[in-house]
Amino acid sequence: MLYCVRQHIGDTEKRIIRTIVIRNHWLNKMTKIRLMFATDIHGSETVWRKFLNSAKVLGLDALVLSGDMTGKVVVPIVKRPDGKYDAALHGNPYVLSEEEIPEFSKKCRLVSYIPYITTPEDATVYETDKEKREKLFEKLELEVVKLWLDLIPEKVPKNCKVVISPGNDDKFAIDGIIRSCPSVTFGEEEVVELDMEHEVACCGWVNPTPFHSPRECSEEELYQKLDATVSKVKNLRTAIFAFHCPPFGGIIDVAPMLDKDLRPIVMGGTQVTAPVGSKAVKKIIEKHQPLLGLHGHIHESPGSVKIGRTLCMNPGSEYGEGIFKGFLVELEDDKIMKLQKIEG
Numbered sequence: 001m002l003y004c005v006r007q008h009i010g011d012t013e014k015r016i017i018r019t020i021v022i023r024n025h026w027l028n029k030m031t032k033i034r035l036m037f038a039t040d041i042h043g044s045e046t047v048w049r050k051f052l053n054s055a056k057v058l059g060l061d062a063l064v065l066s067g068d069m070t071g072k073v074v075v076p077i078v079k080r081p082d083g084k085y086d087a088a089l090h091g092n093p094y095v096l097s098e099e100e101i102p103e104f105s106k107k108c109r110l111v112s113y114i115p116y117i118t119t120p121e122d123a124t125v126y127e128t129d130k131e132k133r134e135k136l137f138e139k140l141e142l143e144v145v146k147l148w149l150d151l152i153p154e155k156v157p158k159n160c161k162v163v164i165s166p167g168n169d170d171k172f173a174i175d176g177i178i179r180s181c182p183s184v185t186f187g188e189e190e191v192v193e194l195d196m197e198h199e200v201a202c203c204g205w206v207n208p209t210p211f212h213s214p215r216e217c218s219e220e221e222l223y224q225k226l227d228a229t230v231s232k233v234k235n236l237r238t239a240i241f242a243f244h245c246p247p248f249g250g251i252i253d254v255a256p257m258l259d260k261d262l263r264p265i266v267m268g269g270t271q272v273t274a275p276v277g278s279k280a281v282k283k284i285i286e287k288h289q290p291l292l293g294l295h296g297h298i299h300e301s302p303g304s305v306k307i308g309r310t311l312c313m314n315p316g317s318e319y320g321e322g323i324f325k326g327f328l329v330e331l332e333d334d335k336i337m338k339l340q341k342i343e344g
Contacts, residue, residue: 039296043071067167250305253277
């Protein structure tokens with residue numbers, strides 16, 4: 001019967017069938033995606049460069065960075081009356097000539113510190129005036145982010161999508177810098193299509209921490225942000241939730257407990273730890289059951305935990321040592337074909 005039908009279709013019908021077959025084959029190929037997920041770089045240029053380099057080395061379709069891109073420490077390079085400069089790195093003093101500053105500055109950025117050339121008078125002002133110090137820090141952070149984004153066209157193939165969303169430690173001022181970069185898709189509180197089948201929902205906000213970082217809020221408000229973001233997902237069965245904060249109560253959200261002076265609490269010679277993830281994140285995952293949850297925020301808790309059908313992962317972070325940590329993810333339709341922890 002099939003043979004007889006084929007004998008009686010005309011050239012037009014044959015062309016239509018051929019077009020449908022080719023189109024379906026193309027669509028089937030597009031349901032496969034290979035990406036690298038990373039988080040908590042905190043200003044380490046070494047880690048950032050490794051993240052970008054992974055696109056070409058591993059043949060990736062996408063790079064997804066979920067928050068905490070910027071650093072935390074400024075290193076003053078103070079000019080002396082004799083024309084040389086005083087600085088310190090890791091407790092070691094340096095006396096630099098003007099020609100040595102670029103190399104020293106690079107050394108600072110590689111270990112996540114931000115170098116800053118200044119005078120003794122200005123250094124004293126920034127040391128004593130918190131508001132001016134914060135404004136300086138923000139200005140320097142923006143300069144580093146711009147420098148990093150400028151590396152993308154050089155390091156990342158054009159067919160690899162780069163998705164970046166800020167984290168709780170990232171100031172709001174960096175959003176505009178990321179949005180204006182033509183090589184990047186800004187993901188914060190948005191859903192980004194990785195291909196015709198897979199989407200990544202991004203959110204960098206976290207539940208309250210002892211550090212009062214820029215992007216933290218109550219569990220109730222966090223749930224509203226997550227719910228509004230997830231409502232934009234077209235297909236939850238093939239979706240990725242890239243939420244900077246991990247879900248509460250698994251092994252990927254355990255952190256040291258701190259006293260009022262932000263020092264780790266020790267009892268009986270053992271550091272006290274507790275789950276500090278978000279109940280709102282857990283509730284959203286339980287409700288919507290995406291294919292995969294990719295998280296960070298808690299550097300000390302790499303690992304994975306299952307919430308229903310959703311596998312939730314945290315690569316952890318050792319940015320201060322220049323160690324890159326991420327997950328290589330391969331998806332096909334609603335199946336996880338490969339999930340490999342990458343360190344280097």
